[in-house]
Amino acid sequence: MTPSTHTSAPHVRKRGGNTVEPYLYLLPFAIFFALFVIYPVGYGFFVSLHRWDLLADTRPFVGFEYYKNLFTPGTPQAEFFWNSMKNTVFFTAVSVPLLVFTSLGLALLLYRPIIGRAFFRAVFFLPGILTVSVMGILWRWMFDNQIGMVNAARTEIFGLQPLAFLSVEGLAWVPIIIGTVWWTIGFNMTLYLAALGNISQSYYEAAELDGASAWAKFRFITWPLLAPITLFVVVTTALASFQLFGQSLVITAGGPNRSTQSTIQYITEEAFTNNQFSSASAMAFMFGLVMLIFTFLQFRIMARDARGEN
Incomplete structure (x- = not known):
């Protein structure tokens, strides 16, 4: 007589069962997110709807009086805020392509097995x-109107007259943009180096068998396969460029004639120099809205290109 065997069915938790365990893991993050993001944003919006005076x-x-001031011609808020927005957009439009394509070029050069590759990677x-304060002081000194190294080289090597980089509109952007590229190019370069290492060499070997040139291999293999990381680099670099503050503050102090004053720099001035906290809060929300719209459109366009859609 064989003993009967009893096979017990495994215990299966019903989907949608009442359990709080996942929420307990999320609770610490939710607390800090509410404390340091939700509450400050809500409080800032509350301040922008009141005439806020600490004394x-x-x-x-x-109501929306301070928001209306931003769209009322003739008010200082409208004039200086949109001027700073124009400056920020200009800086973003110039610096982002430089940071993307220069870092990609460096990554392509330093991905090859050359002598001192690790040294040059570290240097960049x-x-x-x-x-940002150290970087700003360095590049302010480099482009100083009188004793800067750039003007010294122009005078001693090329026999040219020194240029007032820090006090001429237009020229003042040169040390800010060059300094920013020099300061931040290494991070994007590292991302591209990691992405290049994930591309299989079999693609290039097959292309060489077909007689593809170096440009053809880059155009049809490297660039398309780098599309996801390029999307990430462009979006993060654009967001960082929109938050321009320290470079223009230290190098040019927003001058001359507010020609390099960034949006965040003007919002800070409105709040802590002019003591107009409500106006500054309204500007911050308007600036955040512009950044959200810009990032959304940029992400949609870049993501569509990455998927190969028309």
Whole structure:
């Protein structure tokens, strides 16, 4: 007589069962997110709807008055805010392509097995560990109107007259843009180096058998396969460029004539120099909205190109 065997069915948790365990893991992040993101954003919006004076006993509700000031011609807020927005967009439009294509070019050069490759990689990456104040002081000194190294080279080597880089509109952007590229190019270069290492060499071997040139291999193999990382680099670099603050503050102090003043720099001035906290909060929300729209459109366009859609 064989003993009967009993096979017990495994315990299966029903989908949608009542359990709080996943939420307990999310709770610490949710607390910090609410404390340091949700609450400050909500409080800032509340401030923008009131006439906020730290020394006053009452702070009357004014609705969207400070938002209307940003679109009312003739008000200082409208003039200086949109001027700073123009400066920020200009800086972003110039610096992002430079940071993307220059870092890609460096990555392509340093991906090859050349002598001193690790040394050169470190040289291009090391500036990124500097603080913005150190970087700003360095490039302000480099482009100083009188004793700067750039003007010294122009005079001693080429026999040219020195240029007032820091006090002429237009020229003042040169040290800011060059300094920013020098300061941040190493991070993007490292991302591209990692992406290049993930491309299988079999693609290039097959292309060589077909007689493809170096340009053809880059155009039809390297560039398409780098599309996802390029999307990431462009979006993150654009967001960082929109947040321009320290470079223009240290190198040119926003001058001359506010020609290099960034949006965040003007919002800071409105809040902590002019003590107009409500106006500054409204500007911050408007600036955040512009950044969201720009990032959304940029992400959609780049993602569509990465998928090969028309």
